[in-house]
Amino acid sequence: MTIGEKVSYLKGLAEGLNTEDKIVNGILEVLADIAENLHEVDEELDDVASVMTDLEESVADIEDDLYGDEDDYDDYDDFDDEIDSMYETVCPNCGNSIRFDYEQANRGGMECPNCGKRLEFVMDDDDSEEL
Numbered sequence: 001m002t003i004g005e006k007v008s009y010l011k012g013l014a015e016g017l018n019t020e021d022k023i024v025n026g027i028l029e030v031l032a033d034i035a036e037n038l039h040e041v042d043e044e045l046d047d048v049a050s051v052m053t054d055l056e057e058s059v060a061d062i063e064d065d066l067y068g069d070e071d072d073y074d075d076y077d078d079f080d081d082e083i084d085s086m087y088e089t090v091c092p093n094c095g096n097s098i099r100f101d102y103e104q105a106n107r108g109g110m111e112c113p114n115c116g117k118r119l120e121f122v123m124d125d126d127d128s129e130e131l
Contacts, residue, residue: 004035093117 001009011028014021088099096114100121104110109120 002035003038004032007031007035089119089121091115091117091119 014024086099086101087105090097091112094115105121112119
């Protein structure tokens with residue numbers, strides 16, 4: 001049952017009571033307005049979702065046209081996995097286990113969040129060894 005249907009049901013119950021209670025009738029009118037407004041918002045939201053779906057499909061088509069097939073990206077998969085990876089170390093000062101990402105490691109270090117001691121990181125570049 002939708003909100004509008006529930007409000008209509010409550011209006012019917014109130015009318016069946018044969019009361020002249022203005023407060024109840026006023027509340028029911030406000031509920032009816034809210035239900036109508038929610039229905040309009042739902043319709044607009046459906047329209048926005050439809051437009052977003054169309055835009056996503058258009059962007060995907062443009063990406064396919066510009067970048068070609070996904071198989072072309074296989075060379076970059078390892079790099080993406082490295083960037084998304086999380087690393088873990090133990091602070092030699094306090095023994096706290098610390099997790100950090102590629103960007104923090106690439107900057108050369110960070111402060112231990114527990115004791116504040118500076119931790120230095122050295123990133124090994126596997127590609128430089130192959131040259």
